[in-house]
Amino acid sequence: MDIGSARNKYHREICKTIVRLKRDKAKAIEYLNFADSGNRNSIIIAQGIIELTGFAIGQGTITGQRAGDFFEVITKNFIQDIFQQLQHLRPGNWLYSTEQTTIGGDYIIAPDIIVSRLPVSDDDINAKTQVLDKNNRFATATPLRKSNYQDSYPILHASISCKWTIRSDRAQNTRTEALNLIRNRKGPLPHVVAVTAEPLPTRIAALALGTGDLDCVYHFALPELKKTIEKIDNQDQLDMLNTMIEGRRLRDISDLPFDLAI
Numbered sequence: 001m002d003i004g005s006a007r008n009k010y011h012r013e014i015c016k017t018i019v020r021l022k023r024d025k026a027k028a029i030e031y032l033n034f035a036d037s038g039n040r041n042s043i044i045i046a047q048g049i050i051e052l053t054g055f056a057i058g059q060g061t062i063t064g065q066r067a068g069d070f071f072e073v074i075t076k077n078f079i080q081d082i083f084q085q086l087q088h089l090r091p092g093n094w095l096y097s098t099e100q101t102t103i104g105g106d107y108i109i110a111p112d113i114i115v116s117r118l119p120v121s122d123d124d125i126n127a128k129t130q131v132l133d134k135n136n137r138f139a140t141a142t143p144l145r146k147s148n149y150q151d152s153y154p155i156l157h158a159s160i161s162c163k164w165t166i167r168s169d170r171a172q173n174t175r176t177e178a179l180n181l182i183r184n185r186k187g188p189l190p191h192v193v194a195v196t197a198e199p200l201p202t203r204i205a206a207l208a209l210g211t212g213d214l215d216c217v218y219h220f221a222l223p224e225l226k227k228t229i230e231k232i233d234n235q236d237q238l239d240m241l242n243t244m245i246e247g248r249r250l251r252d253i254s255d256l257p258f259d260l261a262i
Helices: 003-017 042-052 064-086 168-184 201-209 222-232 236-244 255-260
Strands: 019-025 029-032 094-097 101-103 107-109 113-117 155-163 191-195 217-218 250-254
Touching: 003 042, 003 064, 003 255, 019 042, 019 217, 029 042, 042 255, 064 094, 064 113, 064 255, 155 255, 168 191, 191 201, 191 255, 201 217, 201 236, 217 222, 217 255, 222 236, 222 250, 236 250, 250 255
Parallel strands: 155 191, 191 217, 217 250
Antiparallel strands: 019 029, 094 113, 113 155
16 A cells, blocks of 8 residues: 555544544534634634545544544554665564554553564574574574563553643643653663644644654644645744745654665
8 A cells, every 4th residue: 555545534533533523612603623622723724624625524423532542553553564665775564553552571551552663583694694503692682582571571662642622731641751761771761652633833843843852743744734724824823834845843644664675
């Protein structure tokens, strides 16, 4: 499956499974469930994004918690679909999980999505040439060798936080998760990123701009977001969006699997 087809599948699943129309009787308004009912620009931008995807939204109701859970799973499946096709660029036996996972020894991390690599056997390491010392005197601590540890754990490659929408408290939680991972790691720093559907660039900036706790933030529909903001001619939101894009702090979801291959 090529990236365009996978992205369309991703949007179709999100629209069908997560996106819902909500009604605020007190305010006499309708809005999509990733918009802020108290912010007119948020409502307009969210509607514009979905219209540009071209997919119908689901019916009925869905709780915020369920929306977040589905967003994690659908995003994980998208990443897996594409990253598996990049094996020639990033070889390995990869795992993709939305469950709390023990990684790299003995500590627990709890991002929304984990991408990890399984340790390899000595036979695999020596498949093309005798790399390992025959007397097994060296490279006896690296986690890449399965034989080095009685209990072998996956090696963390990426920690991905999914935020269906962004509010100030949620942004802080994401930064805290990233900092905890950075401070408690026992090896090279993995990719630490966030994925969001938040329609307001000024709120995305709460994650994308700052001290660099995160590698980058990925929007589930960045071109559609930009086109919508250009159409409604909201210069403040557009300026912030361009600042994040040009500063390489915000990218489209289609970039993420390729960035994980770096």
